[in-house]
Each structure stands twice: as C-alpha cells, then as structure tokens.
Amino acid sequence: MDKDRVYLDKSEIPKQWYNIMADMPKLPAPPISPITGKPVAPEELLAIFPPALLEQEMTDKRWIDIPDEVREIISLWRPSPLIRARRLEKALGTPAKIYYKHEGVSPAGSHKTNTAVAQAYYNKEAGIKRLTTETGAGQWGSALSFSCAQFGMECRVYMVKVSYFQKPYRKAFMKMFGAEIFPSPSELTNAGREALKRNPDMPGSLGLAISEAVEEAAGRSDTNYALGSVLNHVCLHQTVIGLETQKQFAKIGAYPDMIFASCGGGSNFAGIAFPFVLDKINGKKVTAVAVEPASCPTLTKGIYTYDYGDVAKLTPIMQMYTLGHDFEPPAIHSGGLRYHGESPLVSALYNQGLITAQSVPQLEVFSSALMFAKEEGIVPAPESSHAIAATIKEALKCKESGEAKTLLFCLSGHGHFDMMSYEAFTDGKLEDYAYPEAAIAESLKNLPEVK
Known part of the structure; x- marks a missing residue:
C-alpha cells in the first residue's frame, strides 16, 4: 500500500454525518430571536431555511443519514x-x-461543496426555487452556484466588495453555473443602501453580505437563504x-x-x-x-x-x-x-x-x-x-x-x-x-x- 497517498473507494464515502452536539460536555446556549428576545422557535426560521436543515441545526442525535442523492453527487470528487x-x-x-x-x-x-450540495438538496425537496447567499473570497459562492445547477435552482450571490474586485475569476466561475453576483454592499437591499449611505467606499464584510442575502430571502416565498459556515448544520455536513x-x-x-x-x-x-x-x-x-x-x-x-x-x-x-x-x-x-x-x-x-x-x-x-x-x-x-x-x-x-x-x-x-x-x-x-x-x-x- 502507498502510505504517502492514501485513497478510499467510493463505497467508503461516509453514509452518515457526525453531530458533535451528542458528545459535547456542555452545549452552547440557545440562539436568541432578535425580535422576541427569547430562544429562537423553529417556526421563526422557516422563512429562510427548510424544515430538514432546521432539524439538523437543533438535534443532538449523534449520526445523521446522508441522502443517497447527496452521496451520489459528492462522489464526483x-x-x-x-x-x-x-x-x-x-x-x-x-x-x-x-x-x-x-x-x-x-x-x-474547496471544501465548501460538501455542504452546498446538501443544502441545495434539502431546499429543492422543500419546493424552494431560488437560494441567496453571501460569499467572501468566492469559494462558498462557487460551491453553491455549482450545487444549485445540479438541482435546477436559481442562485443569487452577494460577494463582499473587496473580494469582488480581488477575485474576478470567482465571479466568472459562478456565472458559468448560472448564478447572479453582486458586490456587497449593494443598492438592492435596505441593508446595503444603509451601509453605502454611511460609507460609499465601504469594502464590505461577510456580516453585511449576510444581511443582504437574508433580507432578500425573507422577502420572497420562493427563496431561501444558504450559509456557508458558522451554523451547526453546516459544520455537520x-x-x-x-x-x-x-x-x-x-x-x-x-x-x-x-x-x-x-x-x-x-x-x-x-x-x-x-x-x-x-x-x-x-x-x-x-x-x-x-x-x-x-x-x-x-x-x-x-x-x-x-x-x-x-x-x-x-x-x-x-x-x-x-x-x-x-x-x-x-x-x-x-x-x-x-x-x-x-x-x-x-x-x-x-x-x-x-x-x-x-x-x-x-x-x-x-x-x-x-x-x-x-x-x-x-x-x-x-x-x-x-x-x-x-x-x-x-x-x-x-x-x-x-x-x-x-x-x-x-x-x-x-x-x-x-x-x-x-x-x-x-x-x-x-x-x-x-x-x-x-x-x-x-x-x-x-x-x-x-x-
């Protein structure tokens, strides 16, 4: 066996994701709703996330089955x-x-495609036609644009402005797979317009691009939001x-x-x-x-x-x-x-x-x-x-x-x-x-x- 380059067979792709919440000595405190000031109720997030991902976000079940369709797509690499x-x-x-x-x-x-495929799959299963998201250097936007294309979904990406100009070929990649890309802050959302009022030359940030993507998703019934990091279900995937x-x-x-x-x-x-x-x-x-x-x-x-x-x-x-x-x-x-x-x-x-x-x-x-x-x-x-x-x-x-x-x-x-x-x-x-x-x-x- 070559011990310097170690490969696995496609049959050895994991069939389940591992959820560390089942084994942590102490779980994080629950997220708080910015509207009620109380722990977030699942129904508050249904405007931007499908039920399956919300369940994964909150469960303490140790192993979560990976859908066959997701395993088939990720077996490309x-x-x-x-x-x-x-x-x-x-x-x-x-x-x-x-x-x-x-x-x-x-x-x-990049690694981002592992969760992008899963998120697109669960949104498609829930009847969602469009996904919005943010991206920094463009790896996440690239992954989600590819994944949306696999399921025939539209994709809109708010790309942090400084990276939008630093990484031009990331934009070209996303466009190849049918995504729309806008530099953030943009004039398309209230969050973007307010940021530009404060500083027309603002380079942008992931926090602001998230605001723009969430705002758009919350305002359309056919659209959900997909996040490339931070949340529990993303880490899970x-x-x-x-x-x-x-x-x-x-x-x-x-x-x-x-x-x-x-x-x-x-x-x-x-x-x-x-x-x-x-x-x-x-x-x-x-x-x-x-x-x-x-x-x-x-x-x-x-x-x-x-x-x-x-x-x-x-x-x-x-x-x-x-x-x-x-x-x-x-x-x-x-x-x-x-x-x-x-x-x-x-x-x-x-x-x-x-x-x-x-x-x-x-x-x-x-x-x-x-x-x-x-x-x-x-x-x-x-x-x-x-x-x-x-x-x-x-x-x-x-x-x-x-x-x-x-x-x-x-x-x-x-x-x-x-x-x-x-x-x-x-x-x-x-x-x-x-x-x-x-x-x-x-x-x-x-x-x-x-x-």
Whole structure:
C-alpha cells in the first residue's frame, strides 16, 4: 500500500454525518430571536431555511443519514486523498511527518461543496426555487452556484466588495453555473443602501453580505437563504472530511498528534477536527488547532458572549466568540476568513479547552503558501495557507526538539482563482495589518443585551 497517498473507494464515502452536539460536555446556549428576545422557535426560521436543515441545526442525535442523492453527487470528487508532504518535510529538515487532506479536488475547488450540495438538496425537496447567499473570497459562492445547477435552482450571490474586485475569476466561475453576483454592499437591499449611505467606499464584510442575502430571502416565498459556515448544520455536513481522514490514517496504521485548519466561521475546522475531537473526549491524545488571521482574530482576541451574526441584526443572536458585529476587518486577501464571529460549536469547544487556536499575519501566510506550492506542486488558497503556516511553524519546533510528531492539516481549497493576490505578494505589494485593537474595542461596545 502507498502510505504517502492514501485513497478510499467510493463505497467508503461516509453514509452518515457526525453531530458533535451528542458528545459535547456542555452545549452552547440557545440562539436568541432578535425580535422576541427569547430562544429562537423553529417556526421563526422557516422563512429562510427548510424544515430538514432546521432539524439538523437543533438535534443532538449523534449520526445523521446522508441522502443517497447527496452521496451520489459528492462522489464526483469524494473520497478526497490524504497526502504526505515529504518534499515539504525535507525542505524544512524536520523529523515531523506532515499530511494534508486535499479538499481542493471538488468541482468548486474547496471544501465548501460538501455542504452546498446538501443544502441545495434539502431546499429543492422543500419546493424552494431560488437560494441567496453571501460569499467572501468566492469559494462558498462557487460551491453553491455549482450545487444549485445540479438541482435546477436559481442562485443569487452577494460577494463582499473587496473580494469582488480581488477575485474576478470567482465571479466568472459562478456565472458559468448560472448564478447572479453582486458586490456587497449593494443598492438592492435596505441593508446595503444603509451601509453605502454611511460609507460609499465601504469594502464590505461577510456580516453585511449576510444581511443582504437574508433580507432578500425573507422577502420572497420562493427563496431561501444558504450559509456557508458558522451554523451547526453546516459544520455537520463538513464532517465527511474528518470521517474519511480517520479511515485513511487507520489504513496506514498512523494517527495525528496535531490537526491544523484555517478558521473564519468554522466549517473547515469543524469538518476535519470534530470527529477527532470525539476521540479526544474519549481519551485519545490529539490537539486540534484553529488558525485565523492576525487582523481578524476572533477566537484569540474576541470575547465569548452573545452577538448578532450580521451587521443589520437580522439573524439570531448567538453565543460565540466575536469581535463585534459592527467590526469591519482589514481588506486582507483571505476573504473567506474576514468574519467577526465564530461557529457557536467551535466557540464552545474552545471555551471548554477541547481545542486550541492561534493567529497568523498575512505575509507569513503567503510566504508559507509559496513554499508549499514550490515543494508540493499545489497552489493553495490563501485561507488554507493559514493552516499551512501554522503547520510549518510546528514542524520547525519539532526540528528544534527532535520530536517526530505526526501533523495533519486541511488543504481546504486550491488558489487558482487567487493569482492576483499571489502576484501582489511576489511584487511586494502586500502588507501585514496590525491587530485592529481600537476598531474591535469600538465594535464591542455595541453588543446586544441578552437576559
């Protein structure tokens, strides 16, 4: 057996998703309705989500069956390979063994397609004809546009304005699959118009793009909203990554000491880490590390409290680590990580000490990405490169200590549509952004009061 490139048969695609809520020592507090000030009732969310996804959002059932139609579509690229980065190990001179789970093999080029297919399926089953969504760097918008096309559904994407212009080929990809794309803030919604009144040159944020997409979905009976991260059901769908990885390590008789994954809203981290966190809960020694941008350090610098998931205060108020819903992150090139909050599940696990987190500055991210590309032959997405940077840092610690740790990271997506960002880096035009302490402090003044 080739222990450097570990594949699974299509029959080994997981038949069930793993729900970590069944095993957490303490669940997050319930989301609060911004209208009633009380815990959200399922019927309040039926205007934007189908019943099946709401059930998955709230259940504590450990295993959720994956519909056959969903498994058939994701079998286009799943199971994804587990690869040992031997050339990177050699370049670093480390005794550590470095493996990565390659999610960039999906049609949209990232892990996002795992949940996009599932969400489109459940909405189609509920009779929904259109989906609206937000996207940062465009991976989620690409995944949802592809998935809507599989089920004959319309797709409208509000893309954060700074990324709309930084990532032109993401727009082209989405249009190939029939999606409409608009830069956010836009003139199409009340939330967008209000933002433009405050600042006509606003670069946008994921929180604001969410507001625009939710506003449109709530105003049309044929339209629902789809979210690419944060929520429980999104994290659930992504666990196919970790479940496959466990099978692959078992095939070669190995197990990771540490797991690294980039973390914005939390779905990528949850996908690879949650099945291993269950191992940790059951006594296995493993450390899962969520890696975030130094300029948008939600877990490492935010506070654990209730906050809105969007700028316009349309979404439920969730208990999570947050930098404040008004926070406008600097215009870094990892657009998918520019979110003020964090998944309530990831937040709760971090608060309970079951996972750890660290942040990485932009220039280190791109430097690590170039090293990985040169050694392993894959151009990684800037978001994924946060995990690469943290893995390299740990591998160099192993070089100093002589420890032969087994390190795993999730290569959550390729960077083929991010070449403008790489060109800016190689031309010396990128910069590191200082931790925006004053902006975050100001934003945290406007947290909601929850009794």
